Structure formats: structure tokens, C-alpha cells
Amino acid sequence: MGLPRQITTPIDYQVRLARIGDIGAIQTTARASWTAAYAAILAPPTLAGYLARGYGAPALQATLRARKSTFLVAVRGASVLGFCHFGERGRGSEVFQLYVHPRLWSRGIGRRLLSHAEMRFQVAGARRYGLTVLKGNEQALLFYADYGFERDRKRDSRDEWHLVKTLGP
Numbered sequence: 486m487g488l489p490r491q492i493t494t495p496i497d498y499q500v501r502l503a504r505i506g507d508i509g510a511i512q513t514t515a516r517a518s519w520t521a522a523y524a525a526i527l528a529p530p531t532l533a534g535y536l537a538r539g540y541g542a543p544a545l546q547a548t549l550r551a552r553k554s555t556f557l558v559a560v561r562g563a564s565v566l567g568f569c570h571f572g573e574r575g576r577g578s579e580v581f582q583l584y585v586h587p588r589l590w591s592r593g594i595g596r597r598l599l600s601h602a603e604m605r606f607q608v609a610g611a612r613r614y615g616l617t618v619l620k621g622n623e624q625a626l627l628f629y630a631d632y633g634f635e636r637d638r639k640r641d642s643r644d645e646w647h648l649v650k651t652l653g654p
């Protein structure tokens with residue numbers, strides 16, 4: 486059984502823009518987080534396919550260079566503890582990816598990354614921002630509900646729910 490959060494040692498890490506040199510560490514965390522989150526939801530070939538397409542070096546290089554999105558990493562030394570990719574893709578402000586290494590879930594890293602994205606959206610004048618979550622991903626649904634997201638049923642798809650967070654004035 487894990488220790489209650491309040492008596493676990495605080496983690497010392499920094500949040501910054503991702504660099505090309507982070508790609509290997511991003512891949513490591515992506516693989517661990519995707520496997521922990523989706524092994525029970527997605528068939529192994531589907532999971533492997535997503536990882537290969539989304540996190541191969543060429544795909545990540547293109548993502549990191551994209552002008553209309555931002556890729557943040559939570560880093561400690563050369564390790565990437567988590568990452569958040571967000572921006573605009575013609576459907577308003579969106580978080581495209583938020584992944585934390587499963588060894589460090591529930592230590593506040595996801596909230597901190599998301600709060601950086603939210604602040605950027607707010608500063609840019611967004612009234613709301615959204616994201617999609619696989620229906621079976623209960624951990625993430627609870628995390629986002631706790632963070633103030635609500636379902637936007639109009640934009641649900643067969644396998645995914647669309648969630649939206651309204652930003653204050």
C-alpha cells in the first residue's frame with residue numbers, strides 16, 4: 486500500500502518546452518503511460534500501432550516543431566516525468582495529449598502540466614478548451630472531472646467522450 490500523499494517526499498522537477506533532445510525520454514514515458522492506461526482497453530496491436538505512429542522520432546520531431554501547438558515536459562535531469570501537448574487544430578483550444586509516467590501518478594504532475602496549458606489558453610483569450618478521452622479510461626475521466634471538465638455530448642464519438650472546461654472571466 487502506498488503512503489498517504491501528504492507524507493510522500495515532494496518531487497523536484499521543472500516544467501519547460503520540449504526540445505528535440507527530449508525525444509527518447511518522451512518515448513519512454515509515453516510507452517509506459519500508454520501501456521498502463523490502455524492495456525485493458527485497447528488490443529495489443531492497436532496500442533502498438535498508436536505508439537509507433539504517434540511517438541516515432543519523425544512524428545515527434547514534427548509535433549515539437551509545429552507552430553500552432555505547444556509541447557511541455559515535466560523534467561528531472563534527463564528524465565521526462567510527464568508531458569502535455571496542446572494548441573489549436575481548427576476546433577478551438579484543445580489539449581491533445583497529457584501523459585505522466587505511471588510510477589509518478591497521483592503526485593500532482595498531471596495537474597501542474599494541465600494548469601500551464603490552461604493558463605496559456607486563458608492568456609490567449611479562450612473561453613473554453615476541450616479534449617477527448619477514451620470512454621474506458623476511468624482514471625483520466627475522474628482526473629478531468631475533478632479539474633472542472635464536463636461532458637460535451639454533442640461531440641462524443643463511438644469510443645471517446647469529448648470534455649470541455651469553461652474558463653472564468
Ligand SMILES: CC(C)(COP(=O)(O)OP(=O)(O)OC[C@H]1O[C@@H](n2cnc3c(N)ncnc32)[C@H](O)[C@@H]1OP(=O)(O)O)[C@@H](O)C(=O)NCCC(=O)NCCS
Binds near residue numbers: 518590594595624
Ligand atoms: C490522467 C493523468 C495525466 C493524471 O496525472 P497525475 O499526475 O496522476 O494526476 P495528479 O496527481 O496531478 O492529480 C490526481 C487527481 O486526479 C483525480 N483522480 C485521479 N485518479 C482518481 C481516482 N481513481 N479517483 C478519484 N479521483 C482521481 C484526483 O482529483 C487526484 O487528486 P488528488 O491526488 O489530490 O486526490 C495520469 O494519470 C496519466 O498519465 N494517465 C494515463 C494517460 C491518460 O489517460 N491521459 C489522458 C488521456 S486524455
